[in-house]
Structures are given as structure tokens and as C-alpha cells.
Amino acid sequence: MDHNTDPNLDEILQHLAMVKVTGKVNFYSVKYRLRNKKDNFAVCLPDNMNRQFLEDICGYLDDRSDRRCVPFNPVCYEAGTYERLPLSEIQSHWSDILNLIREARDFKDDANKRLVSEANLSVCILRYKNTDYYICSKQQTLAGLLRGKRVLMSCNDQLEPVEAGKLFLLNGGVDFVVRGVSPMEAQDVFIVERDNFFNIFRYSEHLKSTVRNQISMVDRWDFLESAELIRNKVEQKNVYLNLAKIFSDQEYLRQMKQVHPAELKRRLINKSDGSFTEKDFKGEKLLVTAQNLDKVMRMLAKGFKYNFFTDKAEEL
Secondary structure, three states: OOOOOOOOOOHHHOOOOHHHHOOOEEEEEEEEOOHHHHHHHEEEOOOHHHHHHHHHHHHHHOOOOOOOOEEEOOOOOOEEEEEEEEHHHHHHHHHHHHHHOOEEEEOOOHHHHHHHOOEEEEEEEEEEOOOEEEEEEEEOOHHHHHOOOEEEEEEOOOOEEOOOHHOOOOOOOEEEEEEEEOOOOEEEEEEHHHHHHHHHHHHHHHHHHHHHHHHHHHOOOOOOOHHHHHHHOOOOHHHHHHHHHHHHHHHHHHHHHHHHHHHHHHHHHHOOOOOHHHEEEOOOEEEOOOOOHHHHHHHHOOOOEEEEEOOOEEEO
């Protein structure tokens, strides 16, 4: 497989039995918060449970091994897939996480053992066939789980309290994977569980900020009677997610510039199954109103599974 032309995780997903037997792993508990970064840390966990942890991860991936790899789409998630996103989108965060791992604390220190219960991310570094895979999952902190509850255990027909500082949780799932490749290759992050990925990196805020910084692009769309409402509503989810998809596709942006407004109007009226009518236009230009904003944003982001700028059917 050529990573540059068809990057995916098939090398491990299709060989999980071998991964379980021959894969070498190290596990790290990481606290990574985007605020108060000075409090972030990584602790290298002891290796006595490594084989069981790897079994859990492989079991989780085995249940999802038939998923197809597709490019990340900010507008929607397609069932039965996992998503590929350029690592550059989270590069600064990922560099911070790698630095924490390189400077990981020793679990043998009692103070560091207590820190593990505060971790919100686990990172398994899997070495398989001379490639490193950073398998990551969101963790729930012990304080977040217990919420003031007391932990007890039975011992010789008695109840005894368990010191919370000696407990921690480990999620055996997989939220995203970063495959280590040479610096000459483009790197990707593979998103298995989108909600947790978004939560860890506050990715919705990242998309919103990116769109906000590029919003002047909409003023160049000559087929719109005015882009003012789009600019004013950029904080809305249905606006910034669709724009994030559009702005990331340079070829599509080029196509949008090439169509004449009158031709786009004809296609929208004739090929949108009645979604667009004369009421949506002022002369040749497409009107954007509070009533049709959602429809316009969906159309622009190929939400009708049709590219009206090239006049071709196209997946979302």
C-alpha cells in the first residue's frame, strides 16, 4: 500500500491476530487540557498488564475492522467508516502530547501514581512491522466518575474503604490513531470515535475559528446577491461546519468561481427537485435569507449529493 495515495489503517485492522501476538506496546496515562497546559503530564505505566491492554484494544478494533476509511467531513459522519484528517489540523496539540510522552514521569514514584487518576487521555504506542501507531482514547478522571462517592471493598466479611488515590480508569476503546511515518510523508490522524476526538481537541471551536479567519472568501462568490447574512451567521453550526468543508477543498473553490450566475440559477431550479425556485433569486443572483440559509449552506457543501457548479452528481 502506498501511504501517499491511499492512507488507511488496514495494515493493523486486517491483521489483528498478528498484532496481538507480535505487537510491542507501551502505555501512557496523559493529562492534556488546552487550558492551564503547565499542569499537563504523562506517566509511563508499568508493563505487567500490557498484553491484556493490547487484547482489549484489538478486540475493540476487531469489532470495527470492516469500516472503510474516508476523508474527514465536518458536516456529517457516514456510518460504517472511520475518518482520515491531515495531522496538520491538530499538529500543535499533537506535538505537545509527544513532548509530554518524551518527558513521561516514572510510575514507581508514589506521587506520580496518584497523578494517574487525573489523566484524561491514554496513549498506547504500538510497534508493529517497524511502524509506530499511537492509539489514543479519552479517559474519564476518577474524580469525574466518583463525584464524591466513597469506594468500598469487601474483606473478611467486613467493608473497608479503598483509597481513591490508588485507583484509576483505563478505557480499552480507541478514539483516534496517529501512524508514525517518515518526515517526507504526509501524516494523518485516523478518527474512530468522532465525538471523543472533538471533545479532546475542542475541534468544533477549531473549525469555527478557522472559518471565521477565512470568512472573506464568501465575498468573492459572484453568484450570491449578498454574502452578508452568511458572514453574520458564521457562529451558527449549520454555517461554520458547511463552510469548513467548502474552504478545505481548493478544487471545489475553483469550480465555484467558474460558473456563471445565470447557469447556476438554471441548474438549481431545474435539478434541485423543487428545493430552489424563482423566489430564491434576485435576477440571476442567489438570495440568502433567514428562511433559506440552511438550504443554501447545504447546497454549497454538496448536501444534495450534487455539485451544481460542475453539474454532476457527487457524494456529500
